[in-house]
Amino acid sequence: MTAFYTDRTETRHAIIDACLKLNAEGINQGTSGNVSVRVAEGMLITPSGVPYEAMTPDMIQTVPLDGVPQPQGRLKPSTEWRFHQALLAAKPEMHAVVHAHPVHCTALAQNRMEIPPVHYMVAAFGGHDVPLAGYALFGGEELANNVVSAMQGRHACLMANHGATVVGETLDKALWRMGELETLALGYLLSLSVGKPHLLDRFQIEEALDAFRGYGPQD
Numbered sequence: 001m002t003a004f005y006t007d008r009t010e011t012r013h014a015i016i017d018a019c020l021k022l023n024a025e026g027i028n029q030g031t032s033g034n035v036s037v038r039v040a041e042g043m044l045i046t047p048s049g050v051p052y053e054a055m056t057p058d059m060i061q062t063v064p065l066d067g068v069p070q071p072q073g074r075l076k077p078s079t080e081w082r083f084h085q086a087l088l089a090a091k092p093e094m095h096a097v098v099h100a101h102p103v104h105c106t107a108l109a110q111n112r113m114e115i116p117p118v119h120y121m122v123a124a125f126g127g128h129d130v131p132l133a134g135y136a137l138f139g140g141e142e143l144a145n146n147v148v149s150a151m152q153g154r155h156a157c158l159m160a161n162h163g164a165t166v167v168g169e170t171l172d173k174a175l176w177r178m179g180e181l182e183t184l185a186l187g188y189l190l191s192l193s194v195g196k197p198h199l200l201d202r203f204q205i206e207e208a209l210d211a212f213r214g215y216g217p218q219d
Contacts, residue, residue: 004095004170007039012057015044018175019052022100027182032163033100034078037171038065038088045084047075065089079139086144087151087167094155094167096174101163104185109158117200118188123208124180125156125166135160156181 005011018035022028031052036045042064050059061077063069065088069077078084084097108115115122115130122129133150136142147165150157156166156177164181168174191197200208 003038003040005037005039005044007041007044007062009057011037011039012044012060014171015046015060016052016055016057018098018171019046019055021175022098022178023052025179027102027178028100033098034080034084035099035171035174036063036078036081036084036088036097038095043084043088045077045081048078050075080143082139082141083144083147083165086148087165090148091151091167094169096168096171097165098168098171098174098178099163099165100178102178102182102185104189105158105164105182106162107189108185109163110161112160114158115184115188116197117205118191118197119184120200120204120208121180121184122200123205123212124177126154127209128202128205130154130181130184131157133157133159133165135162138162158185 015035015037019033022033031049034046036043041062044060045063047059047061059075061072061075063077063081063085065085069081080099087097088094109132112132114132117128131150131154133146136146147157147159156164158164166174166177166181168177188197
């Protein structure tokens with residue numbers, strides 16, 4: 001599979017900028033999120049436990065797409081490297097993974113709720129809903145399996161009692177999806193607070209899916 005990104009300083013800066021953007025927009029808090037991109041050597045991923053403001057390009061970790069990462073100095077890759085690795089391996093057309101704890105996505109995940117077809121923007125995530133991945137301890141192989149399973153045919157999922165994850169053909173596309181997912185979750189929560197949301201039918205979502213295939217710049 002061909003990597004969209006190369007391991008160079010600009011790519012590492014882009015990962016740091018993505019993390020800062022997530023926090024600046026209120027989509028993530030502290031160091032709870034993590035970002036990765038596919039490169040020829042495997043993937044580049046944020047280090048574990050480093051504040052984004054203090055992160056430098058040399059701190060970004062390289063992880064193979066198969067097997068366990070080898071130690072690189074005093075830092076370790078994000079504790080969630082396993083599901084980043086698994087998603088990039090399972091989705092060769094995707095080149096970035098963004099994970100965060102957006103408040104409204106997380107509120108639904110804490111109630112173990114998926115997002116049904118309450119808005120045509122559900123189609124931006126590849127299907128008729130945004131599914132929920134089953135709970136497992138963060139950082140483990142079970143969680144990686146749960147996330148990959150939930151995201152079969154999808155570009156995003158909520159994660160039970162945890163947060164949300166999206167993939168993108170590019171890092172910018174993944175960031176866009178995460179922002180749209182949090183907006184969708186907020187709208188769904190508000191609609192639940194005032195009544196029972198009306199769901200779009202399968203034909204209406206199929207129409208939206210067809211429309212999204214030609215939406216925006218084509219990668």
